[in-house]
Amino acid sequence: MTPSMYHASIPAFIRMMGNLAEVLKKGATHATSRKIDPTVLINSRLFPDMLPLARQVQIASDTAKGCAARLAGQEPPKFEDNESTFPELLARTDKTVAFLKTFKPGQIDGTEDKTIHLKIGGESLTFKGMPYLLNFVLPNFYFHVTTAYDILRHNGVELGKKDYLGKF
Amino acid sequence: MTPSMYHASIPAFIRMMGNLAEVLKKGATHATSRKIDPTVLINSRLFPDMLPLARQVQIASDTAKGCAARLAGQEPPKFEDNESTFPELLARTDKTVAFLKTFKPGQIDGTEDKTIHLKIGGESLTFKGMPYLLNFVLPNFYFHVTTAYDILRHNGVELGKKDYLGKF
Numbered sequence: 001m002t003p004s005m006y007h008a009s010i011p012a013f014i015r016m017m018g019n020l021a022e023v024l025k026k027g028a029t030h031a032t033s034r035k036i037d038p039t040v041l042i043n044s045r046l047f048p049d050m051l052p053l054a055r056q057v058q059i060a061s062d063t064a065k066g067c068a069a070r071l072a073g074q075e076p077p078k079f080e081d082n083e084s085t086f087p088e089l090l091a092r093t094d095k096t097v098a099f100l101k102t103f104k105p106g107q108i109d110g111t112e113d114k115t116i117h118l119k120i121g122g123e124s125l126t127f128k129g130m131p132y133l134l135n136f137v138l139p140n141f142y143f144h145v146t147t148a149y150d151i152l153r154h155n156g157v158e159l160g161k162k163d164y165l166g167k168f
Numbered sequence: 169m170t171p172s173m174y175h176a177s178i179p180a181f182i183r184m185m186g187n188l189a190e191v192l193k194k195g196a197t198h199a200t201s202r203k204i205d206p207t208v209l210i211n212s213r214l215f216p217d218m219l220p221l222a223r224q225v226q227i228a229s230d231t232a233k234g235c236a237a238r239l240a241g242q243e244p245p246k247f248e249d250n251e252s253t254f255p256e257l258l259a260r261t262d263k264t265v266a267f268l269k270t271f272k273p274g275q276i277d278g279t280e281d282k283t284i285h286l287k288i289g290g291e292s293l294t295f296k297g298m299p300y301l302l303n304f305v306l307p308n309f310y311f312h313v314t315t316a317y318d319i320l321r322h323n324g325v326e327l328g329k330k331d332y333l334g335k336f
Contacts, residue, residue, distance in 0.1 A: 002280060003176050003298050012302055046214070046322040112170060125336055130171050134180055139333055142310030143317075150318045154214040165307055168293055 006105040013064035019166040021093040028086035030157040053151045060144035061096040067137040072107040174273040181232035187334040189261040196254035198325040228312035229264040235305040240275040
């Protein structure tokens with residue numbers, strides 16, 4: 001069983017969105033136990049012109065759902081990006097996982113050479129399916145999951161690499 | 169051409185180690201132009217018990233070279249982890265890329281079910297090749313490349329997502 005386009009994408013997204021949810025839950029618990037306004041964490045950034053925690057979660061979600069939909073030839077669903085609490089961010093990770101779970105291997109496998117058009121910050125990019133997944137989607141997806149973790153870790157939430165990697 | 173074990177690993181590592189080198193060069197330039205002691209950046213952490221920039225680069229390197237060697241049935245080469253300057257960290261990324269380039273697809277492909285034993289922080293983990301690559305190596309590799317970027321970004325180095333993702 002080779003790592004098909006499906007294996008290299010959907011199960012990895014589902015796994016890491018679940019891990020991200022656990023990381024966010026620890027953030028929420030930390031805020032409660034330390035009597036920190038949760039919005040301080042949700043709006044926290046590593047630098048003034050970097051994106052805050054909420055946007056990191058939303059873009060991780062967008063990258064995963066956009067990849068699944070585009071490879072399968074669907075229009076990516078639009079989520080409103082209006083999450084501003086931990087419960088809302090957890091609902092976002094849940095909603096993303098539920099969407100990802102609708103995809104069957106047959107919808108994603110064989111899309112290695114499928115032409116994918118993207119607009120990113122006003123720039124148009126065109127990829128074949130495999131480099132889109134391996135060179136654009138995976139680095140981008142892991143960037144936002146990691147940066148969400150880094151923002152909470154930077155704010156003193158007690159997290160370790162196991163929270164990010166999940167159980168084996 | 170499906171995304172074989174080779175495609176999903178070695179070219180992605182080579183690409184991202186190159187992007188990481190460009191990110192480090194911008195860190196070095198920033199230190200010079202702002203008259204910042206470069207070791208301040210190299211020892212910088214996002215939180216006191218997180219690893220500093222130099223270790224993030226070393227672990228990204230270790231994760232990539234360890235994956236390539238283990239899948240191919242070789243002993244991973246030991247690098248000394250003694251880099252303490254930007255030129256030394258750039259030599260480390262170069263050395264890692266040179267090692268990765270020695271692998272041919274035939275050495276990595278077909279290792280989906282190969283048994284991989286790992287010791288991580290005193291814990292023994294056993295994987296099959298494909299979950300090792302997709303669930304352990306890729307999340308870990310991207311974690312450390314992203315956190316290296318995040319540390320420099322947090323210190324005011326002018327970087328953008330394009331530096332991390334590289335050219336398309």
